[in-house]
Amino acid sequence: MTKAEIVEKVYEKIGFSKKETVAMVDTVFDIIRDTLADGEKVKIANFGNFEVKQKKSRRGRNPQTGAAMEISARRVLSFKPSVMLKRELNRRT
Amino acid sequence: MIKSELIARVAEKSKVPHREAALLVESIFGAMREAILNGERIELRGFGSFANRHYTSYQGRNPKTGVSIQVSPRKIPFFKVGKELREKINAGPAKAGSGSSQSG
Numbered sequence: 001m002t003k004a005e006i007v008e009k010v011y012e013k014i015g016f017s018k019k020e021t022v023a024m025v026d027t028v029f030d031i032i033r034d035t036l037a038d039g040e041k042v043k044i045a046n047f048g049n050f051e052v053k054q055k056k057s058r059r060g061r062n063p064q065t066g067a068a069m070e071i072s073a074r075r076v077l078s079f080k081p082s083v084m085l086k087r088e089l090n091r092r093t
Numbered sequence: 094m095i096k097s098e099l100i101a102r103v104a105e106k107s108k109v110p111h112r113e114a115a116l117l118v119e120s121i122f123g124a125m126r127e128a129i130l131n132g133e134r135i136e137l138r139g140f141g142s143f144a145n146r147h148y149t150s151y152q153g154r155n156p157k158t159g160v161s162i163q164v165s166p167r168k169i170p171f172f173k174v175g176k177e178l179r180e181k182i183n184a185g186p187a188k189a190g191s192g193s194s195q196s197g
Contacts, residue, residue, distance in 0.1 A: 001128040001133050001135045002136055009120060014120065026117060026138060027106050028117065032099070032140075041094065042094050049128060076174070085170060086167075088130060
């Protein structure tokens, strides 16, 4: 599924033009992106939570050469799917 | 930020009534949910992608009691952050002040 397909599904449900729908879907993801970039969590009930985690620097290795190197401290995004979503996904099998 | 706050922000930014913003946000995540449940991969440019990971059955233990149990095979939705978002997040808050400003 691509963003275009999401737009298509949303378009069928709301009474806006295609162009307006595209802009609004973009707005939703822009807001989520900016919120996460500010370090704030985004929690979507029934879907999952996005959270920015601070990682400390650590020693690692280049998997190709085996050379030891320092992996710098960084902020990473983690997604934790909702329990309901996981449950439903495994019920349908 | 929870879903209701996201809806309020969308209404404000898109200048649409709250009701429409709610329908929009619900439809987006509803569509994504359906895709995940159908085992479909979702790819959002500049944001990231969602795909299910399949885990086979394995012998596990209840960490509390130590009782050995068979863990059944399962699927778990996995999100891989896109390059643009990863870099944006790693760059930190755009506002003044760097590093850890955790709230809550």
